[in-house]
Each structure stands twice: as structure tokens, then as C-alpha cells.
């Protein structure tokens with residue numbers, strides 16, 4: 359009995375030592391950090407006071423609660439309102455800086471870009487699904503991917519409008535002409551799903567088609583969605599992602615991979631037989647990413663990874679942006695009228711890349727929607743080697759701070775895009791005119807900036823502009839058919855409207 363008590367008390371005191379040990383090692387780390395920061399001429403960063411200082415669970419719970427309430431941006435907004443434009447938080451035991459400071463973002467994305475990477479976070483969370491590709495890799499591997507992909511995006515941008523029209527035509531035919539309500543969010547997502555699967559794999563998911571479709575391309579898009587949902591939860595849970603279990607997810611990943619491998623084999627065969635019967639110049643050339651990659655390399659694993667890495671960001675983004683614009687236009691008839699006036703001023707001219715680019719007000723409407731309701735609200739990076747960020751320290755938050763390898767940075771674009779110090783007192787209002795004549799700057803980076811800027815930026819702007827022109831030519835008004843005025847959000851990597859974009863269109867004729 360006595361021995362048992364002894365061993366129990368021994369065990370109890372050992373457990374009591376654990377937090378003590380943790381606090382002591384935290385104290386040593388903090389002291390070492392302060393000495394290093396002082397030597398580098400840096401101040402102490404503004405720090406979020408966690409109720410759970412070990413794992414930062416309180417902030418995690420707040421994020422989940424805000425997401426469930428349909429205001430995923432609230433957490434960062436409150437953090438930054440309370441602590442300034444850069445604040446240090448604890449993300450599952452890892453130091454995570456949240457910033458809405460444009461000078462800090464410019465440092466991370468451009469001037470000190472080699473000191474930050476995507477791979478430490480993205481590779482761990484996504485590798486089983488996405489493999490090694492442009493999203494999950496840094497350094498030489500990333501550079502190789504980027505060099506292969508850039509020209510494909512550039513060429514596709516000026517040459518694919520007629521293939522895009524096939525999908526747009528199908529979407530237009532689904533919009534009621536009798537003033538009844540239509541939810542444009544699913545329709546816009548289908549439009550871009552169909553066109554992006556065609557651009558990436560050479561096979562459209564054909565979701566806008568009225569006929570029943572059991573094609574593998576359709577199956578691929580369903581499986582891809584399932585995998586993304588799990589991958590998002592893995593991101594949220596950080597080092598505790600093992601709690602989710604992996605078996606089911608890995609099975610779905612394997613099925614996605616085998617469908618894409620099938621597409622690749624088919625294309626390799628097609629190119630071989632085409633080569634045996636004709637010269638390259640005889641092959642009808644359209645810019646399908648799979649075809650371009652098969653021409654460049656016979657490494658099938660590499661091709662599959664790149665296709666996955668492009669399909670991931672392409673999946674919903676442009677569709678959500680388009681439906682967000684319609685959501686805003688239905689709430690601002692004056693903006694719709696102005697946009698339509700500009701569209702009608704070009705008459706029935708054939709829509710080319712150059713003509714679309716010249717529509718300044720339409721582009722201002724796109725930018726203003728990206729500023730307020732972007733499908734991508736930020737970006738995460740990991741510090742790879744010690745780096746000084748210009749702001750975030752001292753009482754004013756304007757002194758430089760030191761970041762160390764392993765620290766994470768969460769760049770929060772939307773709070774920066776609505777910062778009254780940059781955009782004025784009407785920063786929360788929808789006012790596209792503010793973009794007319796505005797020069798590019800680090801204060802507005804919905805497609806990010808620096809060498810990892812979204813390679814599809816121009817393609818997205820051209821396609822979205824195209825859809826808006828088609829709508830403005832065919833309809834004279836778009837009316838809100840939604841009980842709620844505000845944008846309530848829902849997130850699985852991309853941020854979309856929980857209530858869709860319920861509107862009614864009034865035909866021009």
C-alpha cells in the first residue's frame with residue numbers, strides 16, 4: 359500500500375514537472391530569441407495573449423466558430439484591429455505571424471523571397487494528394503514547373519475564347535428569361551469547372567450539359583471535391599491531422615491518380631500515333647495543358663503531379679469570383695448600368711483578348727469585387743532562414759521584427775484590401791470607380807505578387823470579363839432575389855457565398 363502510494367506520488371510529481379519543464383524551455387527559447395532580435399536591431403513583436411499558451415487552442419476554436427457563423431474573416435480582422443497590422447500567434451505550438459502589412463508582404467514575396475517557402479506546409483499536408491508540383495515545392499523543382507507552365511498560360515490567354523464560348527453559351531441557355539430566380543453560384547462554378555477540365559485534361563466534366571453524364575471526367579471532379587474537403591481539415595488541424603485518419607482519404611487520392619494516369623496514357627498514345635502519320639504542324643493545336651506537358655516530357659508521374667497542382671487552384675476560384683461579381687451587381691444597379699453602358703459602347707464587335715482588356719470599367723468592377731469578396735483571402739508561407747520584416751514590433755508596431763526558420767506567416771489579404779488607412783473611410787463600400795486610373799501596388803494583391811504570383815491571372819481576368827460582357831449584351835438588368843443583403847461565407851480552401859448568388863435577369867429584348 360505504502361509502495362503504491364509512493365509510486366503514485368512519484369508519477370504525480372513527474373507529471374507536475376511536465377508543465378514546469380515546458381515553461382522553463384519556453385523561457386530559454388524566448389530569452390535566446392530576444393537576444394538574437396536585439397542583436398539584429400529588432401523589437402519585440404506584438405503578441406496575442408492566448409488563453410491556451412501551449413497550443414493556441416483558443417484561437418483555433420475562435421477561427422472555427424467564426425467560420426461556422428459565416429464570417430471567416432472575423433478572426434484576423436479582430437486580431438489586427440486589436441494588436442496592429444502584424445501580430446504573433448501560436449498555431450498548434452508553432453509561432454505564426456498574422457500580417458496585413460503591405461511592406462511585410464512585399465518583403466516576404468519579393469525582396470527576401472528566398473527566405474520563405476511553400477513546401478514546409480504544403481508538402482506535408484498535400485503531398486499524398488497533389489504530389490510534387492508547383493504548389494507543393496520550392497527551389498529548383500518549383501522553378502522547373504513554373505518554366506513549363508508559364509508559356510502555356512500565356513498562349514492560352516489569347517487563343518481560347520472560341521472554345522470558352524461553347525461553355526458560356528450552355529450557361530447562358532440555363533438563365534431564365536421570365537424574371538424567375540436563378541442561383542448563379544452553382545452555374546458559374548459549373549461553367550469554369552467544364553472549361554478548366556477541358557483546358558487541363560483535354561476532357562470537360564460537362565456539368566452544364568443537360569444529358570446524364572457518367573464520364574470519368576465528371577467522376578474525377580466529384581472525387582477531387584471529396585479529397586479537398588479532407589485536405590482542408592488536415593490544414594486546419596496542423597500537426598494533429600493524424601486524428602482524422604488517412605485510410606479513406608488515401609483511397610480517394612489513389613482513385614483520382616488512376617483516372618488522371620488513364621488520361622495521360624491516352625494522350626501519349628494519341629501523340630505517338632499522330633507523329634507516325636503526320637508532322638507536328640498538321641496536328642490541330644489547342645492549348646490543353648496535358649498535351650503540352652506530354653510534348654515536353656515522358657515522366658508520367660511529373661505530368662500527373664503538375665495537372666493535379668494546376669487543377670487544385672483552378673477548381674472553383676474563377677467561378678466563385680464571377681458569381682461574387684453578380685452578387686455585388688445585383689445589389690448595386692447603378693454599377694450594373696455603368697458596366698452595361700461600357701459594354702454596349704463596343705457594339706457587336708467580336709470579343710478578342712485586346713478588346714476585353716480595353717474595358718476599363720468592367721475591369722474596375724472585377725477588381726472591386728476581388729478587393730471585398732475574393733475567393734482567396736490570403737496565403738501561408740514558412741520562414742526558411744532568419745529574416746527581418748520591416749514592421750510589427752515595438753509599441754507603434756512600426757519597428758522591424760526578426761523571424762526565425764520554422765516560423766509561419768499568414769498573409770491576410772482581405773483586411774489589407776479593406777484597410778481605411780489605404781482605401782479611405784468608404785473602404786467597406788462597393789465603389790469600382792476607385793480603381794479607374796489606379797496604379798499597381800503592393801496594397802492590392804488578390805493574385806499575390808512576386809515570382810509566385812498566380813500564373814493564371816490574365817486568363818481569369820479575360821474569361822470573367824468575357825462572361826460579364828455576354829451577360830450585359832443579353833440582359834438589361836440583374837435583380838437581387840435573396841433575403842439577406844450581406845455576404846455570408848463558407849470555406850473549403852476557397853471562400854464562397856453560403857447563400858449562393860440568387861438573382862433574376864431582365865432580358866434586353
Ligand code: HEM
Nearest residue numbers: 492668671672675676679737738804805806810812814818
Ligand atoms: C479568381 C481566381 C484566382 C485567384 C484570385 C487566384 C489567386 C492565387 C493566389 C493568391 C495564389 C498564390 C497562392 C500561394 O502561394 O499561397 C495563386 C497561385 C496559383 N494559381 Fe491562382 N488564382 C485564381 C485562379 C487560378 C486558376 C483558374 C488557375 C489555373 C488554371 C490558377 C493557378 C495557380 C497556380 C498554378 C498557382 C501556384 C503558383 C506558384 O506557386 O508559382 N489560379 N493563385
